[in-house]
Amino acid sequence: MSKGRKVWFLSILSIFFGALLLVSGNTEVKASGINDYIISNKIQPAKIQYREGTFSEWFGYENGVGKPEGVVVHETATPGVNAEQFVTSFNNNWKTQQTYVHAFTDDKETINIHSADYGVWGAGPAANYRYIQIELCRVNGYDAFAHSIANDAFYVASKLIQYNLPDIPGQTVLSHHQISLKYHETTHVDPDTYFAAQGYSMDEMNSMISYYYNNLKNYGNVYAEGGNTNAGSNNNGSTPSANVLRVNNSNGNYVPIMALKNDGTFARVTNRALMNNTDWQTDKTKESNGVTYRRVATNEWVDTTYVI
Ligand SMILES: [Zn+2]
Structure with missing residues (x-):
């Protein structure tokens, strides 16, 4: 490609992209x-x-x-x-x-x-x-x-x-x-x-x-900086009702979920977790090896040390 043709080609390109930018700019606004x-x-x-x-x-x-x-x-x-x-x-x-x-x-x-x-x-x-x-x-x-x-x-x-x-x-x-x-x-x-x-x-x-x-x-927050650390809050500072738990793991990003096994002990669920500072309705309590667990879903339990 000769220099002249290259310049011509580039100017056509820049017109083309200029038009694209303009269109996408308008759309974005x-x-x-x-x-x-x-x-x-x-x-x-x-x-x-x-x-x-x-x-x-x-x-x-x-x-x-x-x-x-x-x-x-x-x-x-x-x-x-x-x-x-x-x-x-x-x-x-x-x-x-x-x-x-x-x-x-x-x-x-x-x-x-x-x-x-x-x-x-x-x-x-x-x-x-x-x-x-x-x-x-x-x-x-x-x-x-x-x-x-x-x-x-x-x-x-x-x-x-x-x-x-x-x-x-x-x-x-x-x-x-x-x-x-x-x-x-x-x-x-x-x-x-x-x-x-x-x-x-x-x-x-x-x-x-x-x-x-x-x-x-x-x-761990919906807004990266300067945001309210209480992500997802819209409860006007209210405390959860008696059958609702608020969970938080101060040492990590998520609260582990445990599953109750047939032998009555609990095992960690590894493919999911509860987000910090979230509310969960609970209906059952169970003790195992000195730890108290509250049920938050059909077979999802949370160690009460994470309840705040
Ligand atoms: Zn639909």
């Missing part, structure tokens, strides 16, 4: 507004509340109990119904509606109603046997939407970390729309339509999830 708003205001995502729901179909994933492959992001498509109301409705109607998910979130709270160690009925058999599933409730207004996105992204990031999964959009984090395209068992396209109406997108959601995921991994 519009689409990352919500994420920028969340981050610049250091919006604290709601703590995940763990409440055992009524769903009694306990089935493991294709890789086994406690081995989800990722998280599906849903949107309820129902204006005016919040997470609390959906939880009540699903707990009452899952048998007739034939649908259940792990969690609901809105702008104020995130409620986990079925242990993510087990599958649910949210997006067709292929997805149900692979993924954790959360429903985002519709809210009104920019600030409320931003809070709901922070809550949703925090839940997804937390579950990826809890199950030692990488954060790979399209592989470990999928919209219901992507699930429909991948497995052809449902035709739903959520949350794309709702996101678009808010000037948001699944790509932006993935950016928000990655932001929280990386900060949680590196700093």
Whole structure:
């Protein structure tokens, strides 16, 4: 290639990339507004509340109990119904509606109603046997939407970390729309339509999830610096109720989970853990070798020395 042609070629290239930058720059200004708003205001995502729901179909994933492959992001498509109301409705109607998910979130709270160690009925058999599933409730207004996105992204990031999964959009984090395209068992396209109406997108959601995921991994906090160390706090400083434990491992990043064996002793669960400073509903207490354990899921127990 002659020098003259090279210069010509490079200028065409620079025009081309200049146009690309301009386009992506414009897109970013519009689409990352919500994420920028969340981050610049250091919006604290709601703590995940763990409440055992009524769903009694306990089935493991294709890789086994406690081995989800990722998280599906849903949107309820129902204006005016919040997470609390959906939880009540699903707990009452899952048998007739034939649908259940792990969690609901809105702008104020995130409620986990079925242990993510087990599958649910949210997006067709292929997805149900692979993924954790959360429903985002519709809210009104920019600030409320931003809070709901922070809550949703925090839940997804937390579950990826809890199950030692990488954060790979399209592989470990999928919209219901992507699930429909991948497995052809449902035709739903959520949350794309709702996101678009808010000037948001699944790509932006993935950016928000990655932001929280990386900060949680590196700093144990959703915000890397200058953030509130009480990550995931939205309880207004309230203390947990009597049947709720708050756990923390002051010597590490995560609280170990123990499984009760048939002989009555406990063994460490190695492929998952509880995040520091999280609340868990508990229903049973058991002693073994001088250690007191509290049950936080079907066969997940925590040493009470981690209870704060
Ligand atoms: Zn859906």
